[in-house]
Amino acid sequence: MKHVLFLATGGTLAxxxxxxxxxxxxxxxxxxxxxxxxxxxxxxTVENLYSIDSTDLTTEHRTKLAERIYAQYxxxxxxxxxxxxxTLSYTAALLYHMLRHMDKPVxxxxxxxxxxxxxxxxxxxxxxxxxxxxxxxxxxGAVVHGQIIRGNHLVKVxxxxxxxxxxxxxxxxxxxxxxxTVKLCPQTPPAQALEFIPVTNTSIFVLKLIPDLQPxxxxxxxxxxxxxxxGYGSGGIPVYLESGLKSLIEQGTRVYITTQCVSGTVxxxxxxxxxxxxxxxxVSLGNHTLADAIAAIQCGVL
Numbered sequence: 210m211k212h213v214l215f216l217a218t219g220g221t222l223a224x225x226x227x228x229x230x231x232x233x234x235x236x237x238x239x240x241x242x243x244x245x246x247x248x249x250x251x252x253x254t255v256e257n258l259y260s261i262d263s264t265d266l267t268t269e270h271r272t273k274l275a276e277r278i279y280a281q282y283x284x285x286x287x288x289x290x291x292x293x294x295x296t297l298s299y300t301a302a303l304l305y306h307m308l309r310h311m312d313k314p315v316x317x318x319x320x321x322x323x324x325x326x327x328x329x330x331x332x333x334x335x336x337x338x339x340x341x342x343x344x345x346x347x348x349x350g351a352v353v354h355g356q357i358i359r360g361n362h363l364v365k366v367x368x369x370x371x372x373x374x375x376x377x378x379x380x381x382x383x384x385x386x387x388x389x390t391v392k393l394c395p396q397t398p399p400a401q402a403l404e405f406i407p408v409t410n411t412s413i414f415v416l417k418l419i420p421d422l423q424p425x426x427x428x429x430x431x432x433x434x435x436x437x438x439x440g441y442g443s444g445g446i447p448v449y450l451e452s453g454l455k456s457l458i459e460q461g462t463r464v465y466i467t468t469q470c471v472s473g474t475v476x477x478x479x480x481x482x483x484x485x486x487x488x489x490x491x492v493s494l495g496n497h498t499l500a501d502a503i504a505a506i507q508c509g510v511l
């Protein structure tokens with residue numbers, strides 16, 4: 210029977226109603242109390258790292274998660290993180306880049322409704338995560354609503370729907386049927402040993418382009434080492450912003466371009482507006498999601 214380290218961080222699945230709305234309240238042990246079936250799947254050690262809304266999680270919190278997993282890697286067969294859904298994709302992406310060449314599973318899961326309330330998705334999502342641990346899956350992924358999504362392709366696309374996550378620009382890594390059957394897509398085992406990649410750069414700003422944005426916005430961004438521009442479609446820069454972008458790049462800020470579309474690939478060679486941006490020194494983020502791009506920059510991959 211596999212031994213799993215369950216890292217509880219809070220989030221909606223651990224919430225209870227307070228005088229100021231939903232607030233994380235349940236410990237990891239209390240969450241597992243709702244799932245007696247887990248004792249037939251694996252043995253579990255619980256660590257309550259945080260009890261906070263995922264909105265309050267910072268890179269420091271996420272780094273400590275990665276460090277804890279790395280430190281305990283040899284002692285467990287897999288790791289499960291209970292997490293709020295709102296920033297789940299940012300944590301999944303950063304862990305994906307910080308914990309390289311993993312041959313064990315690190316699975317994040319959350320819920321749209323607290324565990325134990327009517328029609329909650331928390332019980333299934335959490336139980337499914339333990340089922341996936343037992344299936345032979347490896348790497349950083351999210352287990353949500355019967356889907357296994359690789360950590361660097363996870364995006365939350367709806368704030369109310371009970372199935373709010375999608376795998377963007379990549380197929381699912383697998384599925385979990387209603388009866389608990391896990392179906393995995395083929396994976397290639399890592400050829401190298403686990404490597405811990407530290408965060409080296411957090412000077413990042415994301416700017417969404419809107420019509421008639423003023424060029425002087427770029428003068429305010431020169432204090433950042435990296436700027437990600439969320440452009441339109443396949444990517445590009447409006448002609449009236451070129452002078453500001455050129456000045457920003459010449460001052461040493463690295464500028465990346467992604468798309469405001471939910472899926473698809475940025476191609477700065479497709480249209481003139483993209484070619485102009487590329488000529489100025491902007492870098493295409495290709496098919497990276499925003500969360501993945503931020504994490505990759507933080508870890509020095511981009």
